[in-house]
Ligand code: NAD
């Protein structure tokens with residue numbers, strides 16, 4: 001097992017990464033301060049892992065909430081159902097919420113923990129590759145609004161993250177690929193050596209090789225923890241974690257939540273960001289081709305939907321959280337392995353990127 005730390009002064013917490021961690025109850029139990037626990041999961045993950053987790057929590061008052069599965073259910077209404085259980089089962093301020101699921105469950109549980117009785121403890125047990133390498137770490141929590149993704153939420157850190165890579169054996173291949181998109185992101189924004197490692201180890205990752213997956217989760221979490229420790233509330237640097245996301249969120253919103261997976265939209269969005277970076281002279285055409293090739297090898301989309309117009313992109317990108325004082329800001333590459341956030345964007349180049357990156 002590897003143990004990393006997210007350094008945030010008195011809110012620092014460990015990330016445990018390894019195989020069969022769910023069968024080591026002490027790892028979770030040491031972080032539970034009261035006698036009550038509420039596990040939040042969904043209808044897909046519950047039959048797979050809820051019993052195993054409940055067994056590890058023997059002796060506590062354990063309640064569970066099983067949410068409907070999918071991004072389209074990441075709504076205020078579904079989120080509010082977590083409070084129905086907490087209140088009806090009389091959970092008090094010393095309760096601990098445990099998120100058992102992917103990023104949707106994790107984001108909703110964290111936000112519920114931030115709000116229930118003005119804030120209770122919570123633990124992240126991510127069960128998808130994407131949630132292990134990204135959403136469970138760093139304390140961004142929230143839900144979607146019909147007018148924008150993740151528009152309602154809070155920064156709220158967990159007490160620990162337990163990334164049990166054995167849970168990935170049941171993950172569908174399409175979801176594994178979606179997680180790889182966020183892994184590639186770290187290589188592009190801050191870790192060129194890791195990008196090269198990914199070029200050399202993509203086949204092992206896709207085959208579910210545990211050693212390769214464990215390394216990729218660890219290296220990704222190291223990169224993310226480093227950024228979060230420097231800029232927890234996204235005053236500046238943290239925005240680089242959103243490479244491809246401004247384009248990607250526009251794709252997700254336009255296509256209807258859940259039709260494109262988050263990681264798929266991020267993959268196409270990263271190609272758009274890399275394409276614009278190439279037009280600005282920051283990376284070479286060969287480097288742009290390497291980005292596209294790596295994502296293609298991971299079976300990820302590298303083109304935006306054919307029916308999305310530049311006007312639609314611009315309108316949807318206008319509600320992005322990185323827009324400041326009406327000015328669009330984008331995360332772009334300064335070089336391979338280094339990202340910048342800029343509002344100095346040539347409209348003509350952006351138009352060319354929209355055209356070049358659209359599927360036929
Ligand atoms: P998800 O939570 O929808 O999970 C993907 C699918 O896999 C679901 O159908 C789920 O039920 C299923 N699943 C989960 N674990 C499984 C397992 N072990 N075996 C079989 N099936 C399993 O999607 P995701 O990709 O994990 O997360 C995407 C969400 O995360 C989006 O809402 C996105 O906005 C959010 N996100 C948040 C952050 C953050 O910093 N908070 C970062 C990135 C993404």
Ligand code: GLY
Nearest residue numbers: 138140238241242
């Ligand atoms: N996924 C972006 C962030 O955590 O800031």
